[in-house]
Amino acid sequence: MAGKNTQVLMKQHPKGAVTEQDFEIVQRDIPKPGPDQVLVRNVYLSLDPYMRGRMDAVRSYAAHLNPGDMMGGGTVGLVIESNVEKLPVGTYVNGMLGWQEYAVAKANELRVLDPKVAPVSTALGVLGMPGCTAHYGLMSIGEPKAGETVVVSAASGAVGSVVGQIAKIKGCRVVGIAGGKDKCDYVVNELGFDACIDYKAGDMQAAFKAATPNRVDVYFENVGGDIMEMVFGRLNAFSRVAICGLISGYDGKPQAFTGMRHILVNRAKVQGFIISEHMGYWPGAIGEMAGWIKAGKLKYREDIAEGLTSAPKAFLGLLTGKNFGKQLVRVSPETL
Ligand SMILES: NC(=O)c1ccc[n+]([C@@H]2O[C@H](COP(=O)([O-])OP(=O)(O)OC[C@H]3O[C@@H](n4cnc5c(N)ncnc54)[C@H](OP(=O)(O)O)[C@@H]3O)[C@@H](O)[C@H]2O)c1
Known part of the structure; x- marks a missing residue:
């Protein structure tokens, strides 16, 4: 697919509290899916507190980012080009595709979502x-x-x-x-x-x-x-x-x-x-919580920032309590 892929990078390690200047927005070519890969257009990006820890060059349970790395993060997206039979164009998928508009991925890096179970955004929140x-x-x-x-x-x-x-x-x-x-x-x-x-x-x-x-x-x-x-x-x-x-x-x-x-x-x-570290726990928990949502026993609230370039500001807000509910970023429309 022709066109550009907007990405958000960590420009530098924050010195004290993170600021919008610690991020950089760049345009790259949209990647091409290879054999056994799909091209995903991200629809929602999840913003999570753990991302702040990844920005500091300290030892933790996961590797930290280095200046110039793309910010990582969970996403929900739509398959828009496919070389994988079981992931046709139009499939909603959840993966760790990061702060960007487009990404290529293999089937084993993606969780297929059924929009009939719950709105697909919940795969980053209550059902994620x-x-x-x-x-x-x-x-x-x-x-x-x-x-x-x-x-x-x-x-x-x-x-x-x-x-x-x-x-x-x-x-x-x-x-x-x-x-x-x-x-x-x-x-x-x-x-x-x-x-x-x-x-x-x-x-x-x-x-x-x-x-x-x-x-x-x-x-x-x-x-x-x-x-x-x-x-x-x-x-x-x-x-x-x-x-x-x-x-x-x-x-x-x-x-x-x-x-x-x-x-x-x-x-x-x-x-x-x-x-x-407890991935085996997820399917049972998600199944039970989906049932509670259907039964009206489990409610959720989302706080959606508009556009990928709003992600740094929304992330700063998450760290200071400005969000009210699960903080998401709408990267692109939910339909093809
Ligand atoms: N261990 C794990 O595997 C794991 C996985 C996911 C999340 N977490 C942790 O779970 C916690 C909640 O994450 P979340 O995704 O659900 O975020 P969230 O609660 O939706 O948003 C973060 C909230 O933290 C509160 N906060 C921010 N600064 C604060 C401060 N200085 N003092 C008190 N409260 C403050 C704010 O709420 P108020 O306006 O109410 O202060 C803010 O809205 C985070 O600590 C996160 O790191 C851990």
Whole structure:
């Protein structure tokens, strides 16, 4: 196919907080699919907090980017040229095709999506990586039991919103923590959490204590920092903590943690996890969550930025809580 492929690169490692100047937008030729390959036009790009970690030249669970590398990321797209019989033109696919408009890929790098199951954008949110993260972390590490108190931070977000709703399905008391009245109202009134603490509203400690009269049995950690310190101070004996993310420290400001004593005296289990190491878990979790969506028990919200070139700004917004729901970028129209 003739024409140009817009891509977003990491221009340089951020010095402290990431800025739009750390990215560069370039035009390259649209790649040609070889034998056993398809050409995909990306429709949605997922923006995720983990991408910030990839921008720093430090050791982590995955390799970091180098200046000039394209930003990586999950996408949903349409096959527009095909040399693969089982992936005809018009097939919706999910893959890790990055911050670009077009990409070539092999069948084993793509998950075929059925738009009849749910809108295809959900493959990047509730029926994709964030949803599976929520399901796995809560059920496999948190092990919630009916009647227990489950707390989740970043409660209105892609992961947190699913954690709280599953915990409600399992019969728990669910307390969210989120930034701002609108997000807290949504979490309680739309998603059915029992309470939500607005950590920006003033006396977070007193509000949290009042919302957790039986203390905390399961904590699903998404943010770290002061919020994590506070919740660890209310853990119950034999509580379980899933360390999913520490977003308050990602953008150039790592956080100290002083709560080890609470783990000891409460004999708490604290476990970190990376969802991409549990791929075998995904199909069952996605199937169950698709059923809950159909039954009206699991709701989701998306925040869609328009156009690939808006991705850097939207990404900065994700790291500062400007997103309200799963942050996506619409790269191109959803139909052929
Ligand atoms: N371990 C894994 O495999 C895995 C997989 C996916 C995601 N994660 C982690 O899960 C967490 C949530 O990810 P997501 O994709 O669902 O994002 P998200 O919650 O949709 O969006 C990020 C949210 O983080 C909150 N936030 C940002 N800065 C904050 C700060 N300084 N203090 C407190 N909250 C802050 C904001 O919500 P408020 O406005 O409410 O503050 C923001 O909306 C992240 O830490 C991410 O790294 C981990």
